[in-house]
Amino acid sequence: MALDPPAVSFRGLGQVFETRGGRVEALREVSFDVARHEFVAILGPSGCGKSTLLRMVAGLLKPTRGRVSVFGLPVTEPRDDVGIVFQKPTLLPWASVEDNILFPARHKRGSVTQQDRARAAELIAMTGLQGFEKRLPDELSGGMQQRVGIARALHMDPDILLMDEPFSALDALTREEMGFELSRIFEARRKTVLFITHSVSEAAILADRVVVLTGRPGTLAADMPVSLPRPRGIETASMGATHEFAGHLRSLLLRRAA
């Protein structure tokens, strides 16, 4: 184990924002590890510092206290092996689906290679976007747009994927569908995933492990493995064990919020 550091490690993490309105303590003493290829869902009330946590892993924010390490190395700046999916797809409205997926490569290196295009085509097929390559984001549904957002994050082939409430802007049905889609994608191509959500059932169905944070300042309230069998699909959603686990998560959250 000593030879194989966790993909992400939080140690005594604390974050205080000095704002005009005063000090905001977003996180306090958060410590947990995420193993390689593990899918960890993070649950917690709004404003408890979940996004802040992800921004630290991405190297976009330095913790006030404690340390974040990725593959054993403290995060001091953004890394190439971390990809981000945002709550809103935030695509480039002037660029086609294909160009949006190619955007990270083009933005980082200035141009794209034949290989980049081949990878984009592969991702387009994997995320079910065939036939929409040349469409503009405007012409796509919310679900389709978020597929592009996911494909964009996967294009640089990151080891770690940070997903900040990626489906919360979608309607309930599309949201569920996208969840299964995501399961399928990661069944085929394992990644380490940090997945923020407000939905207990989404957490139960998707994750290997669920981390629950308390209200502000966010501290670790619970850290539980999800023992539902894989591969997971529509059947998982209707299983009694899933409902039981989701119910358990919900009561945890409600108790913490009260």
Next chain:
Amino acid sequence: MSSPDISAASSSAARPETETAPRTKRGSLLLAPGVLPGLTTLVILLAWEGATRLFAIPSFVLPSPLGILAGFEAVGLSRWAEHIGATLRVAMLGYAVSILVAVPLAIVLARSPVLSRALYPILVVVQSTPIVAVAPIIIVVMGAGDLPRVVITCLITFFPIVVSTTTGLMATPPELIELSKSLRAPAWREITQIRLPFAVPYIFSALKISITLAVIGAVVAEFVAAEKGVGYFIQFSTSMFRLPQAWAGLLILAGMSLLLFQAVTLIQKRVFPWSLPKDAP
């Protein structure tokens, strides 16, 4: 003229569902592109012509449309072309220089809060100084030639472009800026590939305002000192009491502004169709 046309076309398309057949026919003919504005113009021209004859209004008070037409013809096409060319040259040169200075300046202002705080008050002072009052001074300082006229045009067109572009550059979704940072891309690419394209709708709304201001700038400069140009021509004709000709110049200026405005709109539509509001066809 395109925006009323579009609304007329779309409302006539929506009608047949809600109205009975005979009324639809009459309504759609009236609402066909260009018909309504054309009719209105015709009615106004007829009333104008009639009123000037009926009340025998002297032409230096209000020339009749036919009088203006006669004034237009008296000048001759080649002299018109010369005047229009001169005004257009100054307006377009000033406009172009203005864009070339304003957009980079907006980038600097958007990137540096310190410079922004330092330069903004100066820009506001320049903007709030009446151009008509500054124009004679500029002409005296810079002498004859196009240069002072171009500078005057720049001064009047510059501010809207700087302000609007700066706003646009700052209005980029923060997620994309984070994405750019997380990729550790060079900062200039954040400008060229994210911020500037996102500012395009803002830039164009300023370009539309500034193109008509450019014509005003050129005319103001010609009022002060020039030997050519539509502005100069209007002033000269007025001083000679040739009011029908002055009016003809005025209408040409109005037409020129309108056409230039439409040209900018068309460029946006053709080159940056995605930057238009979504419900526009």
